[in-house]
Amino acid sequence: MKNTRWEDKRVIVTGGASFIGSHLVDRLVTIGAKVTVIDNFSSGTLENLSQSQHKINIINMDLEWCNLTEVVNAFKDHEIVFHLAATHGGRGYINTHPADVSSNFAIDHHVFEASLKTNIEKVISASSACAYPTKLQDTTDSNYLLREEDSNPFKLNEPLSADIEYGWAKLIGEIQLIAFIKQYGLKGCSLRFVTAYGPRENETHAIIALIYKALEKMDPYHIWGTGEQDRDFTYVSDIVEGTVLAAEKVTDGTPINLGTGIRYKLKDVAAKVFDLMGWKPKKTVFDTSKPVGVATRALDISRAKKLLNWEPKISLEEGLQKTINWYTKTHARKGYVDEKVLMERLIT
Numbered sequence: 001m002k003n004t005r006w007e008d009k010r011v012i013v014t015g016g017a018s019f020i021g022s023h024l025v026d027r028l029v030t031i032g033a034k035v036t037v038i039d040n041f042s043s044g045t046l047e048n049l050s051q052s053q054h055k056i057n058i059i060n061m062d063l064e065w066c067n068l069t070e071v072v073n074a075f076k077d078h079e080i081v082f083h084l085a086a087t088h089g090g091r092g093y094i095n096t097h098p099a100d101v102s103s104n105f106a107i108d109h110h111v112f113e114a115s116l117k118t119n120i121e122k123v124i125s126a127s128s129a130c131a132y133p134t135k136l137q138d139t140t141d142s143n144y145l146l147r148e149e150d151s152n153p154f155k156l157n158e159p160l161s162a163d164i165e166y167g168w169a170k171l172i173g174e175i176q177l178i179a180f181i182k183q184y185g186l187k188g189c190s191l192r193f194v195t196a197y198g199p200r201e202n203e204t205h206a207i208i209a210l211i212y213k214a215l216e217k218m219d220p221y222h223i224w225g226t227g228e229q230d231r232d233f234t235y236v237s238d239i240v241e242g243t244v245l246a247a248e249k250v251t252d253g254t255p256i257n258l259g260t261g262i263r264y265k266l267k268d269v270a271a272k273v274f275d276l277m278g279w280k281p282k283k284t285v286f287d288t289s290k291p292v293g294v295a296t297r298a299l300d301i302s303r304a305k306k307l308l309n310w311e312p313k314i315s316l317e318e319g320l321q322k323t324i325n326w327y328t329k330t331h332a333r334k335g336y337v338d339e340k341v342l343m344e345r346l347i348t
């Protein structure tokens with residue numbers, strides 16, 4: 001449904017061909033915005049954009065290796081930038097590509113610089129729960145909810161810490177955005193997404209990997225880690241709704257958590273996937289040789305409730321069902337699990 005605030009608003013979505021980006025594009029088109037996607041299609045696909053493709057402008061551009069004039073020309077005459085382009089993947093990918101994810105430092109800088117040069121009204125930038133110190137997330141069965149102050153990009157004289165190179169790049173991206181706000185009056189904010197899932201995500205991410213292995217009837221079924229690690233799984237439509245609200249309401253660089261505040265252990269998510277798919281392996285193996293990240297992670301979402309009047313709406317069961325429906329409709333069973341697909345963002 002069109003929304004007067006967004007009708008004919010000229011917006012850019014960097015990384016708009018991505019999993020989250022493409023859902024954001026669909027939503028923006030529905031509410032009446034005029035959308036330009038900028039993406040280099042390194043992990044995003046045109047297929048992700050099939051619902052909106054005929055209504056949007058698509059620019060194939062590499063935001064790491066572009067020159068400023070090129071980005072400025074693409075940004076010109078737009079009002080809002082949703083910045084989601086990033087070298088990114090699930091835990092297996094980010095752990096094994098520390099140099100590649102460092103390209104995010106450059107991508108972010110180019111986007112902020114071009115936004116400034118083209119008088120963009122607001123930049124809403126995708127950050128991550130990886131911007132939090134891992135030492136707050138190392139105890140299994142913790143009930144601690146990460147608060148934005150635990151990684152405060154405004155307090156640069158206090159110690160900061162983040163989760164590997166990818167998390168540092170996200171945290172520095174937040175700091176860069178605030179620097180442009182402080183020095184030049186740019187407006188916007190960063191949103192800390194946490195383990196988003198839903199249709200169009202790839203198998204390097206936990207939930208899609210669990211569904212992929214169940215579709216292939218992997219038996220013994222492999223779960224990375226002990227299965228005791230927990231995460232705050234957030235359905236993509238909730239992330240998209242929070243992102244649009246942030247563009248309406250926040251200007252001062254404040255980072256905002258978008259999660260659910262609820263944690264599920266990986267072994268319990270796998271059990272739900274088996275139930276919903278009507279199949280169960282005879283044997284499950286917990287593969288502790290694989291990268292799994294922190295022991296526990298869930299976000300305090302009181303700031304999002306207060307500033308955005310936002311709350312997640314989709315339960316894990318509902319989100320899993322929608323994701324399984326999509327995955328089984330769009331992926332044929334091959335009869336084996338390709339380990340590379342779990343690490344490398346291959347298009348299946």
Ligand SMILES: NC(=O)c1ccc[n+]([C@@H]2O[C@H](COP(=O)([O-])OP(=O)(O)OC[C@H]3O[C@@H](n4cnc5c(N)ncnc54)[C@H](O)[C@@H]3O)[C@@H](O)[C@H]2O)c1
Pocket residue numbers: 014015016017018019020021038039040041042043044045061062063064065083084085086087088089107126127128129192193194195196197
């Ligand atoms: N999926 C999650 O759980 C999650 C969690 C926290 C944060 N995020 C962040 O949200 C954003 C979207 O995530 P996603 O899961 O949809 O990721 P994704 O990998 O599907 O999206 C990244 C997009 O950026 C594009 N891209 C990469 N490098 C580029 C470059 N140099 N120039 C132009 N485009 C480039 C890719 O082609 C892709 O479309 C990313 O910034 C990611 O870091 C995602």
